[in-house]
Amino acid sequence: xxxxxxxxxxxxxVGMIYGVIxxxxxxxxxxSETLNFGQGEALMLGSLVGLTVVAxxxxxxxxxxxxxxxxxxxxxxxxxxxxxxxxTKSESxxxxxxxxxxxIFKNMAENIWGRxxxxxxxxxxxxPLSFMGVNVxxxxxxxxxxALGLMLAVEAFNRKSIYGKAVVATxxxxxxxxxxxxxxxxxxxxxxxxxSMTAAFAGVLVAPVTLTGASMGGVLGLKAFSVAIIGGLSSxxxxxxxxxxxxxxxxxxxxxxxxxxxxxxxxxxxxxVLSLKPAGLFxxxxxxxx
Amino acid sequence: xxxxxxxxxxxxxxxxxxxxxxxxxKVGLTGPYTGGSASMGVSMRDxxxxxxxxxxxxxxxxxxxLLLVERDDEAKNEVGVQIAQELINKxxxxxxxxxxxxxxxxxxxxxxxxxxxxVLNNVATGSLITQQxxxxxxxxxxxxxxxxxxxxxxxxxxxxxxTRRGFKAPAILADSTNYGQLGREDLERAxxxxxxxxxxxxxxxxxxxxxxxxxxxxxxxxxxxxxxYGIGPxxxxxxxxxxxxxxKRPLIGSWTLSMATFIDNxxxxxxxxxxxxxxxxxxxxxxxxxxxxAYQAAYKVDRMPSPVSAAQGYDSVYVLAAAxxxxxxxxxxxIRTALENLTAKVEGVVTNYDHPFTATDHESVTANMPxxxxxxxxxxxPAHDEDVAGANxxxxxxx
Numbered sequence: 170x171x172x173x174x175x176x177x178x179x180x181x182x183v184g185m186i187y188g189v190i191x192x193x194x195x196x197x198x199x200x201s202e203t204l205n206f207g208q209g210e211a212l213m214l215g216s217l218v219g220l221t222v223v224a225x226x227x228x229x230x231x232x233x234x235x236x237x238x239x240x241x242x243x244x245x246x247x248x249x250x251x252x253x254x255x256x257t258k259s260e261s262x263x264x265x266x267x268x269x270x271x272x273i274f275k276n277m278a279e280n281i282w283g284r285x286x287x288x289x290x291x292x293x294x295x296x297p298l299s300f301m302g303v304n305v306x307x308x309x310x311x312x313x314x315x316a317l318g319l320m321l322a323v324e325a326f327n328r329k330s331i332y333g334k335a336v337v338a339t340x341x342x343x344x345x346x347x348x349x350x351x352x353x354x355x356x357x358x359x360x361x362x363x364x365s366m367t368a369a370f371a372g373v374l375v376a377p378v379t380l381t382g383a384s385m386g387g388v389l390g391l392k393a394f395s396v397a398i399i400g401g402l403s404s405x406x407x408x409x410x411x412x413x414x415x416x417x418x419x420x421x422x423x424x425x426x427x428x429x430x431x432x433x434x435x436x437x438x439x440x441x442v443l444s445l446k447p448a449g450l451f452x453x454x455x456x457x458x459x
Numbered sequence: 460x461x462x463x464x465x466x467x468x469x470x471x472x473x474x475x476x477x478x479x480x481x482x483x484x485k486v487g488l489t490g491p492y493t494g495g496s497a498s499m500g501v502s503m504r505d506x507x508x509x510x511x512x513x514x515x516x517x518x519x520x521x522x523x524x525l526l527l528v529e530r531d532d533e534a535k536n537e538v539g540v541q542i543a544q545e546l547i548n549k550x551x552x553x554x555x556x557x558x559x560x561x562x563x564x565x566x567x568x569x570x571x572x573x574x575x576x577x578v579l580n581n582v583a584t585g586s587l588i589t590q591q592x593x594x595x596x597x598x599x600x601x602x603x604x605x606x607x608x609x610x611x612x613x614x615x616x617x618x619x620x621x622t623r624r625g626f627k628a629p630a631i632l633a634d635s636t637n638y639g640q641l642g643r644e645d646l647e648r649a650x651x652x653x654x655x656x657x658x659x660x661x662x663x664x665x666x667x668x669x670x671x672x673x674x675x676x677x678x679x680x681x682x683x684x685x686x687x688y689g690i691g692p693x694x695x696x697x698x699x700x701x702x703x704x705x706x707k708r709p710l711i712g713s714w715t716l717s718m719a720t721f722i723d724n725x726x727x728x729x730x731x732x733x734x735x736x737x738x739x740x741x742x743x744x745x746x747x748x749x750x751x752x753a754y755q756a757a758y759k760v761d762r763m764p765s766p767v768s769a770a771q772g773y774d775s776v777y778v779l780a781a782a783x784x785x786x787x788x789x790x791x792x793x794i795r796t797a798l799e800n801l802t803a804k805v806e807g808v809v810t811n812y813d814h815p816f817t818a819t820d821h822e823s824v825t826a827n828m829p830x831x832x833x834x835x836x837x838x839x840x841p842a843h844d845e846d847v848a849g850a851n852x853x854x855x856x857x858x
Contacts, residue, residue, distance in 0.1 A: 172675055175704070179671035186668075284494045286692035288724045295726075297703045304705050379668040380692055380724050388666035423672025428661040429635075431672060 171302045176420045182309035184416020186379070189316035189371040190393035191400065191408040196323070196364040198402040199340040201357045203251050203263045205243070207271025208368055209390020213383060214274055215239050215369025216376040217282050220289055223373075228292035235369050243365025246270055247358045255357065271386070278383040286385075289376035308377045315374045317409070319367055324405055336360060395439045401449025410451065414438070481519070483526035484789055486511075486779065487546035487555030489567075490582070491534035496690065498719045499559045502765035503582050504529060505758055506772030507556055509750075510780075512757075520780045521787065528552055532563050539563035543570040553789040554579060556775050559768070561585030561638055568592075572601050576791040577798060579779055580604040581771040584612065584714070585641065589821040601795055603816055605771040605778075605809070607737050607824045612713050613645035613688075615735040619831055619842075620684050620711045621653050630659040630682035630708075632673055632697060634689035642688030642713055658682050663693055670700035678706045687712030691720025698725035698732065709733070717832055717839045719764045729834050733842045736832040737809045737824055738770035741841060743852040750808045762838055774807035778815060778823075781805050810855055828854040 193208050205211065218238050223231045250266030253259075293307040327333035338346040339356040347353045372381070379385065392415065400411025415435045423431040442449060488507055490500035508527060515524045528550045532539040539558075546552045547570055554577045558564035564583040571578045572592045578601060580588055586609045592600045607615075620626045629650065633643035643660065650657055658680035661673040674697070677685060685701075685708050687694055694716060701707055709731060710716065716734035725732075740763055742748035750773060754763060763769050779794075781803045786793040798816050805812040815823040830851075831842035841847040 172679065175675065176671060179669055183669045279493060284497055286695075286720050286724055288726065295702070297705060299705065304703055306703050375668075380695065382692075384666070388664075389668075420669065420672045424675055428663065428673045428676065432664070 172424070174301075174303045176424050177417055178303050178305050179309075180417030180420040181413055182305070182312060182378070182416070183419065184396075184413040185313045185316045185409075186371070186375045186389065186412070187393045187396045187415055188400075188409045188412025189312075189319065189374070190368060190389055191396040191412055192316075192320050192323075192405060193364040193368045193371070194394065194397040195402055195405055195408050196367065197357075197360050198397075200336060200353075200360040201251065201255060201339075201343075203255065204267070204402075205246055205251075205271075205361065205364060206264060206267040207246060207274060207386075207390075208364070208393065209386030209388075210271040210274040210278075211239065211242060211246075211365040211368035211386075212372040212375075212389060213278060213381070213386035214242060214372070215365075216289065216372030216381040216385065217278055217287075217383070218369070219373035219376065220282075220287060220381055223290060228290070232370070232373065235373050236366050239366035239369025240362040242274075242369065243362040244358050246365065247361035251357070251361065252354065255354075275383055275386065282383060284383050286380045286382040289373070289381045291377035293377075306378065312374050312378065316371065319370055320405060320409065323363060323367065332359075392435075395435060398439055398449060399442050401452025403453050404449065404451035407449055407451030411449070481523040483524045484520060484783065485526050485528055485550055485552045486776075487530065487542075487550065487552040487557070488527045489530045489532050489539065489542050489546070489555060489557035490559045491563075492529075492531040494534045496534050496559050496718075498691075498764040499582055499768040500531075500534075502763055503557065503559065503768040503772035505754065506769035507581075507776050509753055509757055510773045510776035513753075514776065514780050520783050521789075525776070525780065532557075532560075532567075534560045534563060536562050536566040539567040540570070543567040547571065547574045547576060552576065553783070553791065554779055554794060556581055556772065556779065558583040558588075561588060561641075564588050565591065568602050572597065574791070575599075575601060575795070577779075577782075577795045578602045579775040580606065581775040582606050582768045584609045585638070586610045586645070594818070599792070599795060599818070600821055601791070603798060603821045603823070605775045605823050606767075607714070607735060607829045608822060609642050609645050609713070611824065611826045611829065612735050613642060614649045614826060615829060615831070616646065616686055616711055616713065617649040617653060617655075619733065619735075620686060620709075621650070621655055624684075624709070624711075626684035626709075627655075628658045628681055628683045629655065629686050630661065630677035630680060630684070631657045631686045632661050632663065632670075632677070632689070633687065634693055635662050635664050638690070639688045646686055646688065657686075663689070663697075665690075665693065667693055668696060670697050671704065673697075674700050674704055674706060677708075678704070682708060684709050684711060687716065690715050691718035692724060694718075694721045694732075695724035695729065698728040702728040714767060714829075714832075716834065717765070717767065719762075722834055722837055722839075725834075726837075730836065732834045733831050734839075735829040736767055736839065737829050738767050739830065739832045739839055739841055739847065740766040741847055743847050746806055747808055766839070770808040774805075774809050774812070777805050777807060778812050781812075811853065813855065815856060823856060825857045827857050830854075 219235045251263045254262030297304040396411040400407030418434045530542040559582045633639035659677045716732045782797040786797040830846040832839040833842035
């Protein structure tokens, strides 16, 4: 029982990491039906910039700087990689462009920070807390709380503020929103900025636990992508649940089945979701009229 | 007096000029200088450069200076293959030093073998590396090694864990790469010879950040020691995961536990991890003292990123220089023959090389030479002081 609890707790911690990265995919998909395939790299850049800044400012002051950096980085991605594709209604141009930008960011990071895995200083003590025999790192609790907090803040912003309403309107119907006087291209740029901001925040949040480095975006970005598919790209709630499902299945299979097959059930789940409910567990099925 | 001094200066200048103007002897130097195994590649390169600088300062080889042609293989097999062809065909090197990664070595060596150019493998440990081109199937084997191979390391790990420290229930944690899985097989075989069956055999992937499942399985199997075959970052996650679960067991594993990425990322959690090392940064012989000081002065570091790689890289240059001198030629086949019958005794950092190779034995390191290192306070120190003291300090190849 204790073991099951420990596995679930660790699974939740890993799952929230996936979930908060996947949340970034969801943000841009909602407004523009495009994704930033360099989401993992946005995470990595945020975390490495954070690592450099943290030495000067300390952990808490570093956060707003990293958030600002994320906003900027996302806007750059949209301007360079996505805008043109949306304008010409290209079905796939943005895919290659965001992948290419991701590779460029990765190479830049390799030149600036090297390719070794680096340790990110933890703002909290690294001794585990124990609840009835289940151990958890303080930083893992911060990841869960921080990720949920960030996602709630973004959702609240979208639902309550006038700017957020423009985002929601664009998500609901881009053309209609345009006719209502909403500058949809600014909204899309903004959603990319917001998406990279969450990724950058996720980067500094998870780095004390996962280590950081130019290659950290690869595996995490990919896992988060399957989470986004499982949960549904159109649902913020879906990616959280998707992340938890993937994280917990990974640790459970690793323990009860075999650590050699740890990644398999997640992928099987992905295939099942794709074949039975392609929009994802929580996604709305959109009917495309032709 | 004046004239005498003048003549001396003149003689020295002409000698230097002679070395400088003579056609340099080109030697390839390939390893990952970027990427996950960069700390090993860079240390190996820096060690080799140090030796080349010393040799050139003393007049070079055959009156000619050595020139290293450095190439970054990024630990990628396909890049290694390209570099091999470039070094052979375009740069026309007389020999190549290098290879950190077993996969890159296995993919690239074929080209040197076909071109009859010796390869001095100074870090990669895969058991197969020196066995790829054995006579009589091939005319001669052009691959030599200066590192402790995985067979030696796995046997040492098991010896240390079971015999010397008396553990009964080992768990094996190995990564899913060739390196990890071949190492795991070697470990299981070595355990089998002692009649011990591992209580858990677990696998992890490169980039895994959570080791809860692997460690809990080992814990549930009541493992009393964890044997590892992986590389720095994931090994650090194992040490950190143990601290998180509050389940501390000694980590004993391959020499990658001495990588800076393990030591730095595991921090205090990595203390006590131990691994076989051909060289530990301890000045227990005059040669080692001189080498450590020269390295620290040249590269302005206190802790060498990977002392083993630096020492093996350094030694390989001196042995190659001795072979070229003996061959009186830069012809690949003649250098190989000289390496296999080296008469000069070469004083090295890892050991003193006295007939290090024969036609059938291309391994300069034997099982009696490495000692156990231990991570302590961010550095690798000898695990057992008696291993590196007195007559044990310098270990010669067993014949």
